Amino acid sequence: MWEKASDIMTKDFVSIKMGTGVYEAAELFSTHSEMESIPVVDEEYKLKGFFTKNVLCKLVAEKKDINTQVKSLMTTDFTAVREETSIKELLNINTGQLAVTGENANLVGIISRTDLMLVFRKKAQAMLARLQTIIDSTYNGIIAIDNQNRIILMNKAAAQFTGWSIADAIDADIEQVVPETGLPEVIKTEQPVFGTKMNINGYKVVSNRSPIYEEDRIMGAVGVFQDISALETISQELEHTQTLNKQLDAIIDSCHDAIVVSDAQGKLEKISKSYERISGLDRDTILGKNMAELEEEGIVSQSSSLLVLQQKKPVTILQKLKTGREMFLTGTPVFDDNNNIIKVVSTGRDLTELNNLRTELERTKELSNKYYHELKQLREQLGEQKQIIFSSEKMQNIVQLSLKIAKVDSTILILGESGVGKELIARIIHSSSKRKDNAFITINCGAIPEHLLESELFGYEEGAFTGARKGGKAGLFEEAHKGSIFLDEIGDLPLSLQVKLLRVLQEGEITRVGGIRPRKIDVRIIAATNAQLEKLVAEKEFREDLYYRLNVVPIEVPALRERKEDIIPLTFHFLKKFNAKYSLNKTMSPEVLDQLITYEWPGNVRELENIVERMVVTSNEDKIFYDSLPALLRSGGHTDEGPISIAKIMPLRDAIQMVEKILIDRALKEYGSTRKAASALGINQSTVVRKKNND
Numbered sequence: 001m002w003e004k005a006s007d008i009m010t011k012d013f014v015s016i017k018m019g020t021g022v023y024e025a026a027e028l029f030s031t032h033s034e035m036e037s038i039p040v041v042d043e044e045y046k047l048k049g050f051f052t053k054n055v056l057c058k059l060v061a062e063k064k065d066i067n068t069q070v071k072s073l074m075t076t077d078f079t080a081v082r083e084e085t086s087i088k089e090l091l092n093i094n095t096g097q098l099a100v101t102g103e104n105a106n107l108v109g110i111i112s113r114t115d116l117m118l119v120f121r122k123k124a125q126a127m128l129a130r131l132q133t134i135i136d137s138t139y140n141g142i143i144a145i146d147n148q149n150r151i152i153l154m155n156k157a158a159a160q161f162t163g164w165s166i167a168d169a170i171d172a173d174i175e176q177v178v179p180e181t182g183l184p185e186v187i188k189t190e191q192p193v194f195g196t197k198m199n200i201n202g203y204k205v206v207s208n209r210s211p212i213y214e215e216d217r218i219m220g221a222v223g224v225f226q227d228i229s230a231l232e233t234i235s236q237e238l239e240h241t242q243t244l245n246k247q248l249d250a251i252i253d254s255c256h257d258a259i260v261v262s263d264a265q266g267k268l269e270k271i272s273k274s275y276e277r278i279s280g281l282d283r284d285t286i287l288g289k290n291m292a293e294l295e296e297e298g299i300v301s302q303s304s305s306l307l308v309l310q311q312k313k314p315v316t317i318l319q320k321l322k323t324g325r326e327m328f329l330t331g332t333p334v335f336d337d338n339n340n341i342i343k344v345v346s347t348g349r350d351l352t353e354l355n356n357l358r359t360e361l362e363r364t365k366e367l368s369n370k371y372y373h374e375l376k377q378l379r380e381q382l383g384e385q386k387q388i389i390f391s392s393e394k395m396q397n398i399v400q401l402s403l404k405i406a407k408v409d410s411t412i413l414i415l416g417e418s419g420v421g422k423e424l425i426a427r428i429i430h431s432s433s434k435r436k437d438n439a440f441i442t443i444n445c446g447a448i449p450e451h452l453l454e455s456e457l458f459g460y461e462e463g464a465f466t467g468a469r470k471g472g473k474a475g476l477f478e479e480a481h482k483g484s485i486f487l488d489e490i491g492d493l494p495l496s497l498q499v500k501l502l503r504v505l506q507e508g509e510i511t512r513v514g515g516i517r518p519r520k521i522d523v524r525i526i527a528a529t530n531a532q533l534e535k536l537v538a539e540k541e542f543r544e545d546l547y548y549r550l551n552v553v554p555i556e557v558p559a560l561r562e563r564k565e566d567i568i569p570l571t572f573h574f575l576k577k578f579n580a581k582y583s584l585n586k587t588m589s590p591e592v593l594d595q596l597i598t599y600e601w602p603g604n605v606r607e608l609e610n611i612v613e614r615m616v617v618t619s620n621e622d623k624i625f626y627d628s629l630p631a632l633l634r635s636g637g638h639t640d641e642g643p644i645s646i647a648k649i650m651p652l653r654d655a656i657q658m659v660e661k662i663l664i665d666r667a668l669k670e671y672g673s674t675r676k677a678a679s680a681l682g683i684n685q686s687t688v689v690r691k692k693n694n695d
C-alpha cells in the first residue's frame with residue numbers, strides 16, 4: 001500500500017536542461033501528451049523549475065520566438081517534496097505537479113495531479129470498504145436516511161431484520177422498507193429517541209435513533225437496532241427462575257418442620273423460618289457459613305449436613321442448640337447424575353415441641369376417655385329407645401341438665417326455635433323421671449282451635465254444650481294424671497285458658513268445662529315455646545304470673561346452626577333410620593355432607609330429618625349425590641335473604657314451596673305465635689301449623 005511519495009512517484013519521467021530550446025520542449029509535450037509541465041534541471045540534475053504547457057501555448061498564441069531557451073520561461077515557483085514525505089501530507093498540498101527530490105536535491109521523481117487523484121480515490125475507496133466491513137460486522141442493525149427519508153446506509157444486520165438486500169434498500173424510501181423505524185419522526189422533531197422497544201419484521205428490537213447534522217443543518221437520521229429476542233427469552237427465564245426461587249423459599253418458610261440446606265462442602269445455603277425460630281439463630285448471620293464453623297463455635301452440637309457428607313447416606317441426629325433447645329434432625333443427601341453429593345437437605349422438629357405435643361395428646365386422650373364414659377353413662381340413663389343424637393358440648397350440657405332436673409318434680413319450660421328437639425327433651429325428662437311408667441301426653445296449644453282447646457285440656461261435664469258426650473269426658477290433664485303433660489306452643493294458649501293453667505300449677509286441680517267440682521290432679525307440666533314469652537308478656541298477650549310459674553327451670557335448646565358438630569351424627573342417624581324404614585342401603589357423598597354442614601337450617605333438626613328422608617327416597621342411585629339435594633340447599637339457602645331474586649329456572653312447585661317456607665319462617669320468627677303468624681299471612685292457623693311441621 002502507498003505510504004510515502006516514493007511509492008507513487010513516476011521515476012520514469014522526462015526532463016529538460018535549462019539551455020533547451022522551446023521548440024524541443026514542444027516536441028517533448030507532443031510525445032508525452034499526459035504531461036502538463038516538464039521539469040527543468042541543471043547539469044547536476046538538480047530541479048530548477050518547470051516548463052508548463054500553458055507558457056508554451058501562450059508563446060505560440062502571441063507568435064513569439066520559439067527558439068528561446070526554456071530557462072527564461074520556466075516557473076521557479078514549484079513544490080518539491082522528499083521521497084519519504086507521507087501520502088497524507090501530499091494530499092494536503094494543493095499544487096499541479098510535485099517534484100520529488102533525493103538526498104542532494106536532485107530530481108528523482110514526479111507526482112502528477114492525476115497520480116494524487118488516483119491515490120486519493122483508492123484511499124477513499126479502501127476507507128469506505130473498511131467502514132462497510134465494520135458496520136457489516138456489527139451485531140446491531142444500522143440504517144441511516146437522508147432528510148428526504150431515503151436510505152443512504154444499511155448494514156448486513158439491518159438487511160437481515162428487514163428482509164431487504166442492501167443494494168435494493170439503498171435510495172429506497174424508509175417507509176417502504178421498514179415503516180416502523182421511527183427515523184422520519186427523528187428528522188421532524190430533531191430529537192433523539194433511545195431505548196424504544198419495537199418489532200421489525202418479527203424481530204423484537206431495542207432502537208436508539210439520532211438525528212445526523214452537517215454543519216448545524218439536519219441532513220438525516222440514523223437508527224441502531226439491537227435484537228433482544230434472545231435477551232427477552234433469557235430475562236423471561238430469569239424471571240421464571242426467580243419466581244420458582246421465591247416459591248421454593250415460601251414453601252420452605254411455610255413448613256412447620258425446620259429445614260436446613262447446605263452445599264457439598266457443608267456451607268449453609270438456606271434455612272427455614274421455623275429453623276430460625278427453634279434455633280434462635282438469624283439467617284442473615286449464619287447463611288454462607290460452614291456448618292463446621294457453627295460446630296466449632298458451639299452454636300450447634302453436631303451438624304447433620306457434615307455427617308451426611310462423611311457417610312454419604314441419610315443420618316438422624318439429636319442436635320443440641322446454644323439456646324438449650326434440642327432438635328431431631330434428619331439429613332438427606334441430594335445426588336447429581338454422576339452420583340456426587342451436591343446438597344444436603346436436613347429437616348427437623350423441635351423436641352421440646354414434640355414433648356409438649358405428646359403431653360397435649362395424653363391430656364386429650366384422658367379427656368376423650370372421660371367424655372366417652374360420660375356419654376356412655378348418659379346413653380345408659382336415656383335408654384336405647386329414645387335416641388337423642390348429639391356430639392356438641394352445648395347439647396351434652398342440655399341433656400345432662402335435663403336428666404338432672406328429671407329427678408325433681410319441678411315445672412319445666414323448654415325454649416328454642418321450631419324443630420330443635422324440644423319435644424324430644426321433654427320425652428327424655430319424662431322417661432328419666434319417677435313418672436316414667438305413667439302417661440306422657442303431648443298437646444300443641446297452637447294446633448287446636450281455641451273453642452275446642454279448653455274441653456280438650458280440661459275435659460267437660462255431661463251437658464256442658466250441645467254435642468257433649470254423655471257422662472262427660474276427661475281432659476288431657478286428667479289423662480296425664482301421675483304422668484307428664486307436654487304443652488307445646490304454650491305462647492298460643494288463649495288468655496282465658498292461661499288462668500286455668502295457672503290454677504293447675506298453683507292448686508294442682510282442674511275443673512271440667514260446665515262443671516263446678518274441682519278435681520285434684522298430679523301432673524308434671526313441661527311447657528315449650530319458640531316464641532319470646534317476655535315479649536308476649538310485655539304485649540299483655542301472656543300472663544306475667546303464669547310466665548314466672550312456668551319459667552322455674554328454663555332449658556334453652558340451641559338452634560342447629562349454633563351446634564354444627566351435631567349435623568353429621570344426626571344425618572347418619574336419620575340415614576340409618578330411613579334406610580331401615582324403606583329397606584334401602586343408601587350412602588351419602590362427601591359433597592352432600594359438606595353442603596349440609598354449610599346450610600343454616602332455619603327449620604333445625606326437623607328440617608334435616610325431612611331432607612334426609614326426601615333424599616333417601618328420591619335419589620336414584622345407592623349413593624346420594626349433590627344433585628339429590630333440594631334446590632334450597634344447593635343455592636346455599638340464600639333465598640331467605642332479602643327480597644326474592646331469581647337465579648335460575650326451577651320447577652314452579654319447588655319455588656312455591658320455597659317461598660311459602662321462607663314466609664312462614666319469617667312470620668313465625670316475627671310474631672312468635674302461629675295464630676299471629678297466620679293472621680299476618682292471611683291463612684288459617686292450622687295451615688301454618690301443618691306447613692311448619694311439614695318442613
Ligand SMILES: Nc1ncnc2c1ncn2[C@@H]1O[C@H](COP(=O)(O)OP(=O)(O)OP(=O)(O)O)[C@@H](O)[C@H]1O
Pocket residue numbers: 387388389390416417418419420421422423424425488528529530570573605606609
Ligand atoms: N338431637 C336429636 N336427635 C335425634 N332426633 C332429633 C334430635 N333433635 C330433634 N330430633 C328430631 O327432630 C324432629 C323435631 O324435633 P321436636 O319435635 O322435638 O322439635 P321441637 O323443638 O319440639 O319442634 P316444634 O317447636 O316445632 O314443636 C323430631 O322428629 C325429633 O325426633
